[in-house]
Amino acid sequence: MSLFSTIQQSANALQVSQLGMHVVGNNIANANTPGYIRQELIQQPGPGVRIGDTILGYGVEAVGVRQKYNAYVFEQLQQASSSLASSEKLDETYRQLESIFNELTDTDLSSQLSQLSTSIHDVLNQPGNAALRRLVIERGKTLTANVRTLSQRITNIELDIERQIRTSADDINRLTSQLAALNKRIVSLEGGRTSGSDAVGLRDERLQVLKELSEIIGIRAVEQPSGAVTVYVGGEYLVADGFQREVVAALDENTENSQFEIRLKDTDSPLVIQSGRLHGLYQARDLALAGTRESLDQFARDLIHQFNSIHTQGQGQSGFVTVTGTYAADDATAPIDLAGYDQPIRNGAFEIQVHDLEAGRTTTHRVRIQLTGGTGDTSLEDVRDAINGISGLNASLLPDGRLRIDSANSSLQFTFQNDSSGFLAAAGINTFFVGESANTIDLNPAVVENPEMFAGSLSGPGNGTENALRMAEAFDLPQSELGDRSIKQVYEDMVVRMTQDINVQAGISDGLRNYMRTVEAEHLAASGVNLDAEAVKMIFYQRAFQATSRLIKASSEMLDVLVNL
Numbered sequence: 001m002s003l004f005s006t007i008q009q010s011a012n013a014l015q016v017s018q019l020g021m022h023v024v025g026n027n028i029a030n031a032n033t034p035g036y037i038r039q040e041l042i043q044q045p046g047p048g049v050r051i052g053d054t055i056l057g058y059g060v061e062a063v064g065v066r067q068k069y070n071a072y073v074f075e076q077l078q079q080a081s082s083s084l085a086s087s088e089k090l091d092e093t094y095r096q097l098e099s100i101f102n103e104l105t106d107t108d109l110s111s112q113l114s115q116l117s118t119s120i121h122d123v124l125n126q127p128g129n130a131a132l133r134r135l136v137i138e139r140g141k142t143l144t145a146n147v148r149t150l151s152q153r154i155t156n157i158e159l160d161i162e163r164q165i166r167t168s169a170d171d172i173n174r175l176t177s178q179l180a181a182l183n184k185r186i187v188s189l190e191g192g193r194t195s196g197s198d199a200v201g202l203r204d205e206r207l208q209v210l211k212e213l214s215e216i217i218g219i220r221a222v223e224q225p226s227g228a229v230t231v232y233v234g235g236e237y238l239v240a241d242g243f244q245r246e247v248v249a250a251l252d253e254n255t256e257n258s259q260f261e262i263r264l265k266d267t268d269s270p271l272v273i274q275s276g277r278l279h280g281l282y283q284a285r286d287l288a289l290a291g292t293r294e295s296l297d298q299f300a301r302d303l304i305h306q307f308n309s310i311h312t313q314g315q316g317q318s319g320f321v322t323v324t325g326t327y328a329a330d331d332a333t334a335p336i337d338l339a340g341y342d343q344p345i346r347n348g349a350f351e352i353q354v355h356d357l358e359a360g361r362t363t364t365h366r367v368r369i370q371l372t373g374g375t376g377d378t379s380l381e382d383v384r385d386a387i388n389g390i391s392g393l394n395a396s397l398l399p400d401g402r403l404r405i406d407s408a409n410s411s412l413q414f415t416f417q418n419d420s421s422g423f424l425a426a427a428g429i430n431t432f433f434v435g436e437s438a439n440t441i442d443l444n445p446a447v448v449e450n451p452e453m454f455a456g457s458l459s460g461p462g463n464g465t466e467n468a469l470r471m472a473e474a475f476d477l478p479q480s481e482l483g484d485r486s487i488k489q490v491y492e493d494m495v496v497r498m499t500q501d502i503n504v505q506a507g508i509s510d511g512l513r514n515y516m517r518t519v520e521a522e523h524l525a526a527s528g529v530n531l532d533a534e535a536v537k538m539i540f541y542q543r544a545f546q547a548t549s550r551l552i553k554a555s556s557e558m559l560d561v562l563v564n565l
């Protein structure tokens with residue numbers, strides 16, 4: 001090998017050292033750049049040269065620049081990020097629910113239940129005090145307004161989640177479009193992996209886009225031999241080479257409330273999403289919010305049915321001159337238990353007392369509700385006809401299916417008692433509450449307009465308190481109709497279940513965060529920039545450059561000697 005070859009070999013080594021310094025400098029410059037993957041100069045020995053019987057090395061060659069990247073660890077990081085994004089979204093929704101119920105304060109629902117119970121107890125002490133009866137009405141209005149407010153706030157959270165689901169489609173399309181474009185540029189720049197170098201900047205950008213997409217939906221990214229990645233969601237692909245499949249937000253007509261879901265635009269099939277923020281939105285809507293709404297609706301129904309079933313047994317300070325049921329029947333000719341009432345009606349009877357104020361006479365009439373499963377079962381029309389058979393009373397069915405009862409003149413009043421069938425509560429006659437859910441619960445207008453109709457008595461119109469005592473006890477004493485629970489316990493059970501769900505979900509999120517930090521540490525160890533390590537490399541390349549320069553200088557001096565001989 002000649003001195004010229006030695007100089008050429010050393011020149012190649014100088015170039016490699018310069019490239020190494022450039023790579024080290026790039027790593028140091030991007031040490032704090034989010035998503036940057038550490039780069040490394042790939043070197044290999046030059047081809048051997050045969051001189052006589054001796055084969056000598058021919059220096060070093062720079063093969064290319066590659067990312068220091070552990071694909072398996074990054075895949076685990078993507079999965080952890082997707083799971084955490086889903087859990088945190090569900091966790092966020094639970095925290096919103098916790099804040100709107102606002103328990104353990106003076107304005108929570110349990111406190112308002114206690115306040116209504118206390119106001120009824122006050123009536124027991126002074127049954128003739130009109131102000132105390134009005135206070136019962138006001139406390140009831142406050143309670144029902146709060147229940148409706150809770151229901152509306154749940155609806156507002158649902159609407160916000162539906163909005164986020166719709167906008168997720170735009171985010172997914174934006175990111176998959178970027179991935180398709182990056183695939184094209186990377187394949188073009190790398191020449192289908194024929195180049196020894198990675199398209200490092202573009203690959204960094206693609207990894208960032210993949211991470212952002214994985215936080216929205218759980219994905220699986222597979223790199224192809226060409227250098228492009230194919231992105232799968234469930235069994236479908238979203239990106240393949242430079243091609244992108246768009247998604248749309250569409251209403252799912254198969255659900256009761258026609259909720260939004262993300263579908264593939266070309267096949268109109270829903271994406272099977274098992275993690276990511278979108279999965280968390282689905283879970284928040286279909287589990288957390290739907291479950292809480294159902295529990296709140298059930299509590300409202302239990303409160304309405306239980307309290308009304310007691311209230312309908314009593315009488316107020318005066319009787320009715322006219323009363324209209326607040327609940328309508330779907331079919332007035334069908335057996336009354338199949339007429340469409342929300343509250344069940346049983347085989348039994350109820351009594352109507354007609355009070356002739358001028359004559360000072362009271363007559364009691366029994367209205368039979370026969371429900372034996374036979375052809376003679378009582379219908380709403382039969383109830384109307386039976387009441388019409390009572391002297392001094394007129395009953396009619398309104399066009400919407402509600403029952404109306406009127407006295408023949410103002411000197412006749414009527415009251416109700418001893419309802420063993422549950423018809424009065426089901427039809428909304430002589431009730432305290434109206435409504436069928438948390439969104440519709442309210443006070444009966446008849447009681448609101450005239451607090452004297454608060455049915456605290458069981459011994460006829462007046463200041464009796466026997467029924468008021470039963471209503472007050474219903475808040476705290478177990479009721480068989482509520483599964484041996486009180487009204488307060490029904491609500492407390494709902495709050496306890498929600499609190500348990502909140503705590504469990506918070507624990508899941510904490511566990512996923514810890515796992516995420518562990519995987520991130522592994523990813524940074526493999527792909528992050530360590531300034532100390534880069535400083536060592538910098539010194540190494542510097543010393544190699546200096547040594548190679550000395551070799552070139554020595555070879556040049558030796559060549560000068562030969563030339564001058």
